[in-house]
Amino acid sequence: MRIYHVALKEVSKRKIRTIYTAIGIAIAVSMLISVIITASSGEVEIFRVIARYGHSLTIMPAETKSQQSLKTFGIGTGSYIPEDAMPNIEKTYQKAIVAGWEKMGQLTFQEGTIGGAAFPPPTFAPRLYEEATVKGSDVIVGGVMLEKELISRFWWEISEGKFMANDDEVILGKLFAVITETKVGDILEIGQSKMKVSGILNETDSPDDYMVFMSLKTCQKIFGKHNKISMINVRAMCPKCPLGDAAIAINKEILGVRATSQSEIATAQSQIFQKTAALLLSFVVASLIISAIGVFNIILGSIHSRLRDIGLLKAMGASRSQLIRLFLYEAALIGITGGIIGFAIGTGLSYVIGPILFKDIVIRVNPLFFLMAIILGTLTTIAASIYPAIYASKIKVAEAFKSL
């Protein structure tokens, strides 16, 4: 028999006290675990959203100030990027992103993998803008690669009809369709070509609402702009991507273009989420401290009710350090019990809370969280038991035995 056997028997025989004490710890641990699991799972979800929608780069032709002043909302005509420059731009971008990751020293870059989570490759969506007069109204015609555009403009939705499937089809912005009273199936004359309206977009509250979209190839052909594009929108598709580095590299290495990063909002969103999670954690830590105070009171009360036992152990020859060990072993066992219960409850809670806070969240329970729950429960009870254990070890036998 060893001292920890005595502690184990004490804890297992005094079930009500053990469970009562462990529940105090379990509640705090469960809150912590549920916050950690929900936050970590939610962060992955947020990263995915930010990866898809948040981080973007706009690449436009480098222009003089007078050229820029002619444009509204960043769109316009008159200056172009050669379409065959796109592979070079993509190559420069990728190289800069890899270098950026390596410079941060955080992650080993692998194709399609950021920090162990799989993310799709970046999307380069080119557009060609041309001015035209359609049904008597001046309008900007946008040539797009639909497949890439739907990733870049993820908010696009068709309100009537469908997206264009053929080179002789167009889709219209809602505002343009309403003003010109155009319907799905109508034929529009654009340049020298007749184009069929295949669909009308939902309102987007952007310049897209007063535009006509067709395939890039058709647009280049109608307006005689072979191999020319007006801009490229790059969706980074990964969180925390060093887009600034990529923009600098493109501006430096590709002549005639200007790349601008739009990652600040996404970064700010991510930081707000992390700060909110940190705030929640601080509340949980506070509850852990309150639990520790509860454990402290229970252990101290338990010592008072076991004065005679403590005196007996001292009379049998238990030294102060042995008594302290005995009480700390008991505390550790209660902490382990509380940690296990807390982990189970916390994991269950995260399955309830997670989907409420984050749509489409996938709860990920890292085995390390189990270890964390046990360590936390154990350390909390041990910390709360140190003073009571020292107090117990100082009790004089004669004081413990009123009968002696």
Added chain:
Amino acid sequence: MDSMLVIKDIWKIYDIGGEKLEALRSVNLEIEKGSFISIVGHSGSGKTTLLSVIGGLTEPTRGNVSIEGTDVWSLNDAGLSALRNEKIGFIFQFASLIPTLRVVDNVALPVIFHKDNHGDVYGRAEKILSALGLSKKLNSFPSELSGGQQRRVAIARAFINKPAIILADEPTGDLDAQSESEVMDFFSEINEKEQTTFLLVTHNMDLAGMTDRIYHMRDGALLD
């Protein structure tokens, strides 16, 4: 013969609300190894206090106690713990078992505090319990035992570390006449075989009569 216990001019004075209470008054005693003696006296005569001072549980106001040449009250806390564990076997006048441990664990308990925590502890515990008629109660918990059985378990525990001296306070208080006789026979056997010194305090003159020598205590003073 060697001295097991030497008590020199022991005083124990309690300060109760400013009033001095002399629980022990200049007690002197020398006991040789292997002695089997008793101290008798009325309640409040100071018997239990004397036992407590000898056993390193209550510090005397002044005076010296030495066990096998070791000055008890010059030891630090760790030294006192070791002395109590290795050289002294206590039998208290109240039921003194740990309620969460089985009978056999209660008896083996002092061994875990021993620096040499090895050997067949449970075999030794079973042997002592059997000698005291508790072989069928090894796995019982204290709450499942009668007062007399609990007392015998506490007696068994005092012998587990093979102490040099047994300090027993009304050791047969809860026992019937037959059990009392059996326990005293057990004490005598250990005393003879292992030369263990016994110091019993009691107000039971019949019990004291079974020891080799009887001392009397009155008002904190030890009388021959």
